[in-house]
Amino acid sequence: GAGVSQSPRYKVAKRGQDVALRCDPISGHVSLFWYQQALGQGPEFLTYFQNEAQLDKSGLPSDRFFAERPEGSVSTLKIQRTQQEDSAVYLCASSLLDEQYFGPGTRLTVT
Amino acid sequence: QQQVKQSPQSLIVQKGGISIINCAYENTAFDYFPWYQQFPGKGPALLIAIRPDVSEKKEGRFTISFNKSAKQFSLHIMDSQPGDSATYFCAASHPLDSSYKLIFGSGTRLLVRP
Numbered sequence: 001g002a003g004v005s006q007s008p009r010y011k012v013a014k015r016g017q018d019v020a021l022r023c024d025p026i027s028g029h030v031s032l033f034w035y036q037q038a039l040g041q042g043p044e045f046l047t048y049f050q051n052e053a054q055l056d057k058s059g060l061p062s063d064r065f066f067a068e069r070p071e072g073s074v075s076t077l078k079i080q081r082t083q084q085e086d087s088a089v090y091l092c093a094s095s096l097l098d099e100q101y102f103g104p105g106t107r108l109t110v111t
Numbered sequence: 112q113q114q115v116k117q118s119p120q121s122l123i124v125q126k127g128g129i130s131i132i133n134c135a136y137e138n139t140a141f142d143y144f145p146w147y148q149q150f151p152g153k154g155p156a157l158l159i160a161i162r163p164d165v166s167e168k169k170e171g172r173f174t175i176s177f178n179k180s181a182k183q184f185s186l187h188i189m190d191s192q193p194g195d196s197a198t199y200f201c202a203a204s205h206p207l208d209s210s211y212k213l214i215f216g217s218g219t220r221l222l223v224r225p
Contacts, residue, residue, distance in 0.1 A: 042215030
């Protein structure tokens with residue numbers, strides 16, 4: 001079956017632009033996670049959904065970051081007024097139980 | 112605060128050798144410890160995972176050793192191959208955290224020389 005897919009794979013944004021990153025989880029997976037991975041570092045948690053409910057957004061670095069999963073499947077991570085420090089790979093993962101399966105990520109470069 | 116410390120940062124092993132990567136944790140509430148493999152330009156892929164009720168788990172050439180009293184766990188890659196060259200991350204999560212988010216180590220870049 002299909003794994004987690006993310007789009008776009010690469011995004012270049014000028015500082016101050018808004019961006020939207022999409023995640024299609026594995027079908028039937030209740031849980032969905034967003035992580036941020038800086039170059040040469042391990043992924044860091046941003047936010048978590050159980051179905052359509054956002055149960056944990058403690059990792060979102062600022063109020064410029066917003067995530068939604070309105071129908072409990074596809075999720076969008078939105079970053080408003082992008083800054084250079086937002087440049088990173090944004091990873092989405094989905095799970096049914098313990099095991100989290102990651103997508104290929106979206107590499108965001110803010111110039 | 113880094114809750115999962117991983118070492119070494121990089122590792123070079125000859126083909127056929129054993130690669131060993133170590134992780135230490137502080138939070139005794141952690142109860143799930145996965146290892147992920149990541150190739151450049153790809154997302155992390157789950158390799159193997161363990162819970163604290165066992166001291167060792169083996170899947171093919173990959174083995175996790177777990178030492179609950181020392182709060183340490185390690186990944187052993189037997190008969191290492193050039194195709195194993197990648198970055199490896201340990202991680203942990205705990206049931207008291209309702210999100211079951213993973214806390215990752217900083218990664219180990221493994222190079223297996225032919």
